[in-house]
Every structure is written in structure tokens, then in C-alpha cells.
Amino acid sequence: DQQVKQNSPSLSVQEGRISILNCDYTNSMFDYFLWYKKYPAEGPTFLISISSIKDKNEDGRFTVFLNKSAKHLSLHIVPSQPGDSAVYFCAASASGNTPLVFGKGTRLSVIA
Amino acid sequence: DTAVSQTPKYLVTQMGNDKSIKCEQNLGHDTMYWYKQDSKKFLKIMFSYNNKELIINETVPNRFSPKSPDKAHLNLHINSLELGDSAVYFCASRGIGWGKQETQYFGPGTRLLVL
Numbered sequence: 001d002q003q004v005k006q007n008s009p010s011l012s013v014q015e016g017r018i019s020i021l022n023c024d025y026t027n028s029m030f031d032y033f034l035w036y037k038k039y040p041a042e043g044p045t046f047l048i049s050i051s052s053i054k055d056k057n058e059d060g061r062f063t064v065f066l067n068k069s070a071k072h073l074s075l076h077i078v079p080s081q082p083g084d085s086a087v088y089f090c091a092a093s094a095s096g097n098t099p100l101v102f103g104k105g106t107r108l109s110v111i112a
Numbered sequence: 113d114t115a116v117s118q119t120p121k122y123l124v125t126q127m128g129n130d131k132s133i134k135c136e137q138n139l140g141h142d143t144m145y146w147y148k149q150d151s152k153k154f155l156k157i158m159f160s161y162n163n164k165e166l167i168i169n170e171t172v173p174n175r176f177s178p179k180s181p182d183k184a185h186l187n188l189h190i191n192s193l194e195l196g197d198s199a200v201y202f203c204a205s206r207g208i209g210w211g212k213q214e215t216q217y218f219g220p221g222t223r224l225l226v227l
Contacts, residue, residue: 034215043116043202043218044155089155099145099157099168100216 006103023090118219135203
């Protein structure tokens with residue numbers, strides 16, 4: 001039973017345009033959400049996070065939106081750059097010392 | 113400065129062997145984890161240690177035994193390796209402080225191939 005779902009295995013975007021990566025979750029106990037970026041042969045790198053008390057968090061070109069009623073979050077990258085090409089993992093956790101639950105990832109390709 | 117490091121990066125071994133993977137973090141974190149990324153690319157938690165004590169042990173065969181000599185290290189020992197153990201194993205440690213308490217920082221991964 002997947003508690004965190006990334007339904008798009010891949011996404012292709014032109015350089016300079018907006019990339020939108022989506023994530024859905026089922027566990028209403030989740031209150032902290034993160035996005036990780038992963039290059040081949042490297043570990044996941046923390047990108048941006050959002051607490052359930054917020055609906056938006058912005059960090060430079062990266063913005064995460066959270067819609068709690070829909071149990072949906074999205075990562076916006078604008079403008080997209082070729083160096084953004086990687087696999088992006090959505091992750092969620094509940095309060096306390098609970099492990100992260102990851103989605104399956106979305107491979108983003110930014111075409112120059 | 114490497115925050116979370118793992119050795120070895122690649123490990124190729126025969127079925128039935130015993131092997132260890134080491135992990136070290138220099139972030140001063142209290143909590144460390146082992147994750148397994150299988151062929152379907154899911155990242156799944158295996159173990160979690162807080163200040164050298166085991167706090168989470170997911171459904172993992174008891175051939176896998178984590179060991180934490182101190183809070184900066186969490187090693188993974190695997191006995192009697194099987195073909196299905198082939199995967200990428202990631203170590204992680206957890207950030208502290210408000211707003212960062214759930215952020216985990218990952219090592220580069222150990223690619224294990226069992227022949």
C-alpha cells in the first residue's frame with residue numbers, strides 16, 4: 001500500500017519553462033513533506049520541505065505547494081535549467097521520530 | 113566536507129557470504145537510518161537508531177544486523193547474502209532544530225550485487 005504516490009514516472013520540459021512535479025499521499029497523519037533530488041550514482045539530496053501548517057514554501061527557483069484537503073503537494077521549478085535534470089522524490093513523515101515514506105520518484109529531463 | 117559517508121560504494125560478492133557496510137556522519141545528528149532502494153526504485157526504511165539505540169526495525173530478515181558503536185556511526189552487517197539482497201543501500205541522518213527535525217541527509221549509497 002503506497003502511502004506516497006508520484007504517478008508520473010517521467011517529465012520532459014524545455015529549458016526556461018516551468019516544471020511541475022506532483023505528489024499525492026493517503027496518510028492523514030503526515031504533517032511534514034519534503035522533496036529530494038537524486039542524480040545517478042549519488043544519494044538523494046534534500047531540496048525543500050513544507051510543514052502542514054503552511055500551504056506554500058519558496059526557496060529561489062523552487063516552490064512547494066501543499067493542499068491538505070486534497071492530500072496533494074507539488075514542486076514548481078521556474079525557470080527550469082538543464083542541471084535540474086534528475087529524479088525527484090517526494091517524501092512525508094508524521095510527527096515524532098518516524099521514518100520518511102518516499103514516493104517512487106519522477107525523472108525530470110530539462111531539454112536545452 | 114562530506115556530511116554522510118558510506119563505504120564501500122560498490123560491493124560485489126557471492127551468495128552465502130557475510131559483508132558489512134559502514135556509515136559515518138559528521139553533522140552531530142542523534143538519529144541515523146538505513147534505507148534500501150530495490151529494483152523497483154522504492155526507497156524503504158530498514159532501521160533507525162537514535163543515540164546508539166534501535167528505535168525502528170521494519171520487516172527485515174534477521175540476517176541484517178545494524179550496529180551503532182557511537183552516535184556518529186551506523187554500520188550494517190549482512191549474513192548469508194542472497195540474490196534478493198542486491199540493491200542500493202543508503203544511510204541517512206536526521207537534522208535537528210525547528211523546521212528541520214524531519215529533514216534527513218543521505219549518504220551516496222552502496223551498490224550491492226550478489227552473484
